[in-house]
Amino acid sequence: MHGSIVRAAAYVASIFSLYIAGVMLIPAAVDLYYGHSDWQIFAVCSVTTGAIALTVAAATRDRTPVRSTRLAFLLVVVLWVTLGVIAALPLYAALDITFAGAVFESISAITTTGSTVLSGLDELPPGLLLWRSLLNGIGGLGVVVLGLFFLPFLNVGSFSYFQIESSDIEERPFDRLASFLRALVAIYLVLVVLCAVSYALAGMSTFDAINHSMTTIATGGFSTHDASFGYFDSKPILWVSIVFMILGALPFSILILFVVRGRLDALRDPQIRLFLTYTAVIVLAVAIHRRVVNEIPFGDALTSSAFNLVSIITTTGYSSEDYTLWEPFAVVMVFFATFLGGCSGSTSGAIKAYRFFVLGRMLQNGLRTLIYGRSVQPLRYGTRIIDEEMQRSVVLFMIAFFAVWVAGSIALAAGNLDILTAITATLTALTNVGPGLGPIVGPAGNFSTLNDYALWILSASMLLGRLEILAVLVLLTPTFWRN
Template sequence: MAGTMILPALVDLSDGNPDWVVFVGTGGVVAAVCTLIAVATRGASVRSTPRVGFLLVTTIWLVGAVIGALPLYFAEADRPFAAAVFEAISGLTTTGATTISGLDALPRGLLLWRSLLNFIGGVGIVVMALLILPSLRVGGMALFQMESSDRSSKLLPRISQLASGIVAVYGSMTLVCALLYYTFGMSLFDAFNHAMSTLATGGFSTHDESIGFFQSDAILLVSTVFMIAGSLPFVLYIRIFLPRRFQRWRDPQVVLFLALCVVLTLSLAVTRVVINEVPVREALISSAFNLVSIITTTGYVSEDFTLWSNAAIGIFFLAMFIGGCAGSTAGGIKVNRIIILYALVSANFARVIRPHSVQRLKYGHDDISIETLQSVTIFIFLFFLSLLLGTTALSICGLELLTAFSAALTAIGNVGPGFGQVVGPAGNFSTLSDPALWILSFLMLIGRLEIVTVLVILSPGFWRD
């Protein structure tokens, strides 16, 4: 992250903006501290245990958020530290919620830094979801563990090769997205910024009007395609290039996710044509873009969709819970958990009808273990419990119930915009108090790290012995 600060520093320097000093100074201090820690701990060994894994993951994201907040805090003297941390966590968790008004007038260095936070957080969550969380048995992710005893599911012989493959695919897709944005009318600066936040399903934009600023159907279509691409498991893209792996490309969560995108988009388009009397072409394009933006937890908007109709709000409300696929940059509950939960409910219904029958729970061709079922059930319970407690805490901070609920939901689901005038598509989080911003920052963090990863550290048993 310290090295990455060179990029916005160069942009500010070329623009004659004094903020380049902030990026150089912050990056230098962070690099120096990290170097001292690396030297001091050189040769030290730590026994790898689940507790070390939980602590490592949470600590990395917390420290990363603080480092990301420093340039935002020092660049503008009137920005509270809570707002700077909120912005950094929103970027790294690819939530896309912002406390900044007047993005069009913001220095380009800060705009680039926000997009880089999205980019870093996006690739970081993919690597974490595929290489770290499965070994911690968090949220049903063990089903996607790379080091399976089934050698046919082991894509690459070394974890480092898999991580390199993910980074290569992620970077290549970002570059292609940027070139298409540039081709269809964005400036080069806007194209790369939006490409980084599109593939990360982060939603940070360089304009207050988000993607709607460009008034281009072609840009909306490009964005829709790459938001979907960012919400699919990145390991699938690697399988395409490996011999005899393409036949294993089909994944139940991918099929269901794409089906949900199509069905909900068509439903939304019908409401726009029937209720709002919008032309069919415009209804399809705007519905597809905004629906995909919400279900993939990107958070881009082309217009205030809460003004469309009550039916449209209901569809968007449902989409906010779903999220993308496991092993992608998207947040939310995720489609794989919905499939596993559906399999559990179906098996229990069948057992009620035929008490002596034996029900095998399967995810595609794989059996679902009891451990995975327990992990998914615990995650779903904690998701809604955190949503309830977050809503209550935000209400105590003075937010009315709809704003508090939608803010908590959009934070824990890493979606971006909520509902209402304050945190809706036409507003932002700048008017919220510091306590409310700290609460939302915590919700964004636990939502991105699969909830259990963070909450287990808060339990007394974690620190015992």
């Protein structure tokens, strides 16, 4: 049984690898066009990856496919690990970094974290810059599919698409799923195109606009410049980014119901209201505080606060300046904003608004019970009742989140990192935000000075965070591997 599951996972991963091998030809063509010899690296990696993938696919193909919950758990992890390793190959071959550094960079890209071990981005060949952005874009789309289909049915994520739609699915569910996937990809690509056009109209070059549009909608945070958005020094560009970062952090299932079916009621989703509320409150609080304390013009304070805090809350990871040099109140708000995240079914990471909503309802219900004794009140998410399974899933996630954060911080500290770097590097990896706090992993630094030991731990933390922790931890339990 277990052999057939592993075989099935290997087969799907090999087919997926063939597509990635094909995508490598895009940066190869770009470098060839611009006359950079790195096109040969991408071409060789593409051919090698494709050949290995074809061999594995032929060896593992089975005409009697296996379908089980175990396979789904294993497949999710295998696909993301496979993509992380394959995507690292061109980076390792083209750059003067260790294999641990290359894997860290690629996993940071596909998990839309945005942390980097690279410096001198402004001088890198365009093919390598485009490869990083493509990985961000592919990862962002994969995150949405993961959050809407795989994890909810494994009782790890939030409401599935069909639960959100509150519709009957007994008639041709796979046809409807296929149409939904087509709409999802179409809306994702339309947002990328609109974002690129908006960036270009605001003053970005065409190449920068294309790259940043992919990393913005994916809330991935990779930039083509070491200074990130500080390079552009443009308020219109910052506000374009703010708008599209927020759109990327909204649930795509709701966007589809609104755009394709014209359902205005879908926009009343409780997690959207909560996400927009705490984003607005935090941005305004920091902007007003900076205006009062530092006497910065309110327009400037609002722009810089909105851009950098929306970037953190949506787990994008862009920066326009070193916000760790702001007053302590703002830095504390940045730290707590790292936990928040956007909505479920979006490209953002962290804890996410729907979990805070469920926890708030559970707390409210618990307080009612203290007052009225044994009275039982149903917990509601909009018009739907939050069942015990969903409540248990949220509580388990929160326990696992803080346990992994503590374990990761201790592991980094054991590698002689200072407490601020250890704590915030683990946190930003687990929440897929990107920059941490302090001179090493803060917005003015990067992860290049960390040793391979720390980079492997952080790579694992990024995968844990992106796969909602429980989907990975379940593979480590003896029960999973018992017949």
